Amino acid sequence: MKKIFTITALTFSVALLTMCNKAAMFDEAGYDERLSGGMATVFDETSKAFSHSIDGLNERDELVHEIGDVAFEQTFIAAPSLINGGLGPVFNNVSCISCHHNDGKGTPTAGFTNSSLLFRLSIPGTDANGGPLAIPGFGGQLQDVALFGKPPEANVSISYSDVNVTYSSGETVTLRKPTYTVSNTYQPLPSNYLISPRLAPLVFGLGLLQNIPEATVLSFADENDANNDGISGKPNYVYNSFTHRTELGRFGLKASAPNLLIQSAGAYHQDMGITNYVFPKESSWGQSQLDNLNDDPELADTTLNAVVFYVKTLAVPARRNVTNSDVIQGKLIFNQLNCSSCHKPVVQTGIDLNTKALNNQRIQPFTDLLLHDMGDDLADDRPDYLANGKEWRTAPLWGIGLFAKTNGTPYYLHDGRARTIEEAILWHGGEAQKSKENFMKLSKNDRKKLIVFMQSL
Amino acid sequence: MKKILFIAIVTFCITSCKKNEDTPAISFDELKTVALKDFTNNVAVPGYLDLDNAAINLNIAIQNLNTNATEVNLTAAKTAWKNMRGVWEQCEGFLFGPVEDNDYDPNMDTWPTDYVQMDSLLNSTNPLAIADIQNITLSLRGYHPIEYIIFGNHGNRTAASITARQKQYMLSLSEDLKSTCHQLYLSWTVAPTNFSNQVINAGTINSLYSKKQEVYLAIVNSLIAICEEVGEGKMKEPFDAMDPSIVESPYSGNSINDFRNNIIGLQNVYLGKYATNDGKGINDLVASKNIALDNKIQSQITAAISSFSNITMYYEDAIINQRLQCQQTMIALNTLKNTLENELKPFVIQYITD
Numbered sequence: 071m072k073k074i075f076t077i078t079a080l081t082f083s084v085a086l087l088t089m090c091n092k093a094a095m096f097d098e099a100g101y102d103e104r105l106s107g108g109m110a111t112v113f114d115e116t117s118k119a120f121s122h123s124i125d126g127l128n129e130r131d132e133l134v135h136e137i138g139d140v141a142f143e144q145t146f147i148a149a150p151s152l153i154n155g156g157l158g159p160v161f162n163n164v165s166c167i168s169c170h171h172n173d174g175k176g177t178p179t180a181g182f183t184n185s186s187l188l189f190r191l192s193i194p195g196t197d198a199n200g201g202p203l204a205i206p207g208f209g210g211q212l213q214d215v216a217l218f219g220k221p222p223e224a225n226v227s228i229s230y231s232d233v234n235v236t237y238s239s240g241e242t243v244t245l246r247k248p249t250y251t252v253s254n255t256y257q258p259l260p261s262n263y264l265i266s267p268r269l270a271p272l273v274f275g276l277g278l279l280q281n282i283p284e285a286t287v288l289s290f291a292d293e294n295d296a297n298n299d300g301i302s303g304k305p306n307y308v309y310n311s312f313t314h315r316t317e318l319g320r321f322g323l324k325a326s327a328p329n330l331l332i333q334s335a336g337a338y339h340q341d342m343g344i345t346n347y348v349f350p351k352e353s354s355w356g357q358s359q360l361d362n363l364n365d366d367p368e369l370a371d372t373t374l375n376a377v378v379f380y381v382k383t384l385a386v387p388a389r390r391n392v393t394n395s396d397v398i399q400g401k402l403i404f405n406q407l408n409c410s411s412c413h414k415p416v417v418q419t420g421i422d423l424n425t426k427a428l429n430n431q432r433i434q435p436f437t438d439l440l441l442h443d444m445g446d447d448l449a450d451d452r453p454d455y456l457a458n459g460k461e462w463r464t465a466p467l468w469g470i471g472l473f474a475k476t477n478g479t480p481y482y483l484h485d486g487r488a489r490t491i492e493e494a495i496l497w498h499g500g501e502a503q504k505s506k507e508n509f510m511k512l513s514k515n516d517r518k519k520l521i522v523f524m525q526s527l
Numbered sequence: 528m529k530k531i532l533f534i535a536i537v538t539f540c541i542t543s544c545k546k547n548e549d550t551p552a553i554s555f556d557e558l559k560t561v562a563l564k565d566f567t568n569n570v571a572v573p574g575y576l577d578l579d580n581a582a583i584n585l586n587i588a589i590q591n592l593n594t595n596a597t598e599v600n601l602t603a604a605k606t607a608w609k610n611m612r613g614v615w616e617q618c619e620g621f622l623f624g625p626v627e628d629n630d631y632d633p634n635m636d637t638w639p640t641d642y643v644q645m646d647s648l649l650n651s652t653n654p655l656a657i658a659d660i661q662n663i664t665l666s667l668r669g670y671h672p673i674e675y676i677i678f679g680n681h682g683n684r685t686a687a688s689i690t691a692r693q694k695q696y697m698l699s700l701s702e703d704l705k706s707t708c709h710q711l712y713l714s715w716t717v718a719p720t721n722f723s724n725q726v727i728n729a730g731t732i733n734s735l736y737s738k739k740q741e742v743y744l745a746i747v748n749s750l751i752a753i754c755e756e757v758g759e760g761k762m763k764e765p766f767d768a769m770d771p772s773i774v775e776s777p778y779s780g781n782s783i784n785d786f787r788n789n790i791i792g793l794q795n796v797y798l799g800k801y802a803t804n805d806g807k808g809i810n811d812l813v814a815s816k817n818i819a820l821d822n823k824i825q826s827q828i829t830a831a832i833s834s835f836s837n838i839t840m841y842y843e844d845a846i847i848n849q850r851l852q853c854q855q856t857m858i859a860l861n862t863l864k865n866t867l868e869n870e871l872k873p874f875v876i877q878y879i880t881d
Contacts, residue, residue: 116745147641478628
């Protein structure tokens with residue numbers, strides 16, 4: 071009997087010990103590389119690839135996503151109006167979708183109905199919250215369109231000059247360098263103004279990026295380059311005007327927005343001139359264009375919340391051709407060139423008990439959400455919280471191979487100057503200088519493999 | 528009698544055999560290529576050509592109205608507007624390619640109309656030339672401002688009440704529309720875009736679409752999108768809010784026709800047919816592998832189109848007084864959308880892999 075008891079006790083102990091073992095992660099081969107967004111991945115490579123809701127939303131959440139989807143496409147018009155009133159009086163465009171074409175990027179022009187480029191403005195110094203110092207009479211963003219009869223703040227014309235880059239093998243690529251000329255200002259701009267071009271970024275997969283734990287982002291940082299690899303990585307800490315706290319910046323091309331609420335509310339406010347519960351005062355406050363209507367906030371709270379939910383729950387397109395040998399070799403080259411040091415291929419999201427597809431997902435965003443010095447050629451020389459004039463947030467690369475489908479003509483980088491992925495790589499400098507130089511030393515065939523890999527993202 | 532019967536049977540057999548020899552069965556692989564060609568040459572390009580011509584006709588009608596503001600000319604302009612609108616709404620059955628890449632859609636069909644800015648514009652000294660129109664905000668361009676000027680509310684506009692400024696505005700608006708439609712047509716037919724070639728050559732290095740599957744999915748997505756836009760957007764939003772002011776095309780009372788034409792456009796694409804053009808469509812591909820699915824899709828399309836006839840008043844009135852009929856149409860559209868999404872799309876993914 072005693073023996074039986076001992077055996078039973080031992081069996082129990084083994085079972086208990088086994089149960090206590092923490093589940094191990096799969097090795098690399100255990101994951102399907104196509105699932106860029108983990109569970110929040112969609113298999114579509116058409117022009118609508120960026121426009122799908124994530125799977126597994128409950129009926130209510132699907133409805134909110136749809137309401138947000140409709141609102142994202144709504145055209146705003148001048149107030150007073152029974153529907154969609156409140157546009158402007160100064161603005162950049164009339165709807166979210168006008169800039170975020172097919173929920174992706176747009177066209178790097180300014181002031182036209184299909185333009186997706188805007189300009190942030192400031193003067194040297196910082197405001198009370200550490201942000202850029204707004205220009206009296208202009209604020210922090212140049213609104214280059216106005217309601218009929220009102221003057222826009224200014225016009226911006228864009229010209230390009232050719233810059234030739236020659237590979238060691240002798241081949242030459244012609245890049246185009248933009249020059250921005252501000253004219254027709256409705257009142258004088260101070261001579262020391264700083265200007266930063268920003269092309270509308272992708273809006274899918276943002277719920278996943280928002281759900282990356284702050285500790286994970288900070289674990290990627292190496293502000294003083296302690297490991298001497300030439301790459302630092304710095305978090306931006308920014309002021310959240312809704313919570314009135316300083317928080318980690320995640321969104322925007324310089325990571326100057328802490329979350330999707332601030333990013334979306336700010337876009338309504340600054341890009342379209344639509345006041346809302348986060349930014350209830352007209353962007354033209356104190357300017358001659360102000361409408362003086364007592365109609366703020368112009369956007370229903372529920373609409374703003376639905377749009378925030380919409381961008382939070384847009385799925386990430388799956389990778390293509392992951393078993394193609396060129397793609398596989400291109401991936402190795404991507405890692406060997408150390409592109410993956412900033413464009414982090416794999417990141418784990420945190421806990422989100424409300425939205426299963428965002429919860430604890432292994433995703434492939436190809437970003438670390440950190441700021442990096444990108445060199446003089448890409449510098450805007452305009453600080454934005456902790457980002458200096460040369461630093462930009464690492465752009466996520468997921469979906470980059472689909473830009474030609476979603477946008478008609480693809481454009482890359484923060485101002486859309488690059489027309490191909492190759493051009494975008496060749497513009498890299500600063501912390502990425504060494505990676506670029508090594509790229510330029512590759513054989514034509516290997517360069518092609520790297521591009522083919524990126525087109526699979 | 529027996530002899531006659533014999534001759535009849537022999538004749539029938541010979542005729543049948545001959546027909547088979549003339550139209551040999553086409554393989555699924557060939558069908559994939561032919562259906563893309565027929566969609567392009569029989570549906571998309573003729574649709575955009577008709578749109579181009581309809582825009583010219585509208586422009587002529589508006590010029591006549593401008594020169595001679597009679598009720599007859601106003602009626603002719605209204606008819607030309609409705610004709611053009613019908614063609615456009617059918618073209619919305621395949622909203623992919625240049626129409627979205629080059630923003631032709633928002634350039635001509637932005638809703639709502641901006642009355643505040645329209646008043647400012649008309650009361651200003653702006654010359655209202657075509658160049659001025661092409662530089663103004665989208666909500667002051669395209670179909671709906673023209674609709675507002677020539678129809679008024681529910682068509683109560685009289686020719687004599689159209690002001691000189693409104694006339695100049697509608698002239699330039701129709702010129703702008705004509706220009707947009709012509710560019711749209713050219714984008715499918717001539718270099719540099721020549722989008723027809725992109726579709727027909729899908730799966731080759733000469734196309735943006737590296738696989739035929741990609742362009743088929745783009746087409747199916749556009750069918751799903753138009754179902755969604757009509758059922759869950761254009762109809763549902765004013766229906767849920769019981770708000771007639773949200774209804775699109777309210778001045779002409781043309782909303783129901785708009786909705787119906789959208790789904791007829793979907794049907795054209797699915798069947799590879801348009802006007803008198805007939806060819807191979809997605810239906811032929813589906814029928815060759817799954818006749819039950821093809822029957823289901825075709826009957827759901829027909830049911831959705833027919834259901835619009837149950838709404839017998841302006842849509843802005845129907846959302847208040849014929850809610851059941853509106854609801855039934857939205858259910859029919861939702862049913863069709865679900866079939867396209869959950870059965871047709873997987874069919875394409877399963878069977879069109881190249």
